[in-house]
Amino acid sequence: MPRYVDHDQRRREVTAAARSLVVERGRAALTVRNVADAVGCSTKVVSHYFTDMAELLHATYTAAAVRAGARLDAVAAADPGDVAGLLEALLPLDAERRADWAIWFAFWTEALTDERLRAVQRHRARTTTGRIADALRAAASSGRLPVASDVDADAHRLSALVQGIAAQATFDPRRWTPARQRATIGAELALIGHRAAPRSLRRA
């Protein structure tokens, strides 16, 4: 039987190697040579899957976004009005989420001067804000949030707050412990009159 090469699997391996390089050694370490060494293949194989490093960084970014999306799906499926749970799913509270944020911050530098990457970042931020708005509406309809609140403004503010907390925690994890990150979100939700559902109070 001929040896079967699973192209999707190989593509995922290359993307995972790129992720590790960026997270552990920085954006500058993301070269065709380093990725090939990490996967244990030739540089030709890497180039077969990704025409350049911008495309590979893009794939790495997308993989992190897909992971984040799956976390949000899980929270929303369990309780569509679990705003605190949704926001916590976005925060860098564990190794996986910290790595995802490191990828996004690395990507931002390039997005500053690349309109295609900028559009990707913009789309993701808008989608996240929309999901927060959905959760706020569900929380309001189940009586956990005042119906009079301005959902659109609240969603934009919470979306920015999560991004800011992630940035602070990434560069100052000692001060921005998981407990402080959660407390900051909790204080904001308390301010907008959110009465947390029991499962939002869990300390995972």
Place this chain on the structure above:
Amino acid sequence: MPRYVDHDQRRREVTAAARSLVVERGRAALTVRNVADAVGCSTKVVSHYFTDMAELLHATYTAAAVRAGARLDAVAAADPGDVAGLLEALLPLDAERRADWAIWFAFWTEALTDERLRAVQRHRARTTTGRIADALRAAASSGRLPVASDVDADAHRLSALVQGIAAQATFDPRRWTPARQRATIGAELALIGHRAAPRSLRRA
């Protein structure tokens, strides 16, 4: 009379050229060659002032931080309790402040894997949070904020919120207009019971 070379002036020129390169063409455009071309000097002159690009990026970052510090000083000198004014001085509401944030975001990628740069970023965030706390205390002592509020928690939350708004506005300026940025800060201050002083309501 011999031609006099002002070293501080030349150093500032090199730093300003680095800033323009990063803001207009991205981090990758920051090379000794490009900086020398922009200043109109030899690469030797650039190397005389900055031993490597990491040092030049550091100087560029610091220059942006000094500018931001001066903006905060001006607000605090006019009214130590002008929390809204202080936060607005940090937001990317005009070309200068947008460029400063672009510098910081460009710097973040390197800060992820460079402990020295990380320490600079950490120090700056902590200083900003401290200044916000000072303004909150001044606002409370002048009766514009409930005395019972948790100044430390509020300052950390506002500091994260400003950073998040800046990130959103940098990548999605159409959605995060100056009006939305100000409204987001205004809504947060309204939530914590801040009664804005008249000069905080100005629309500069």
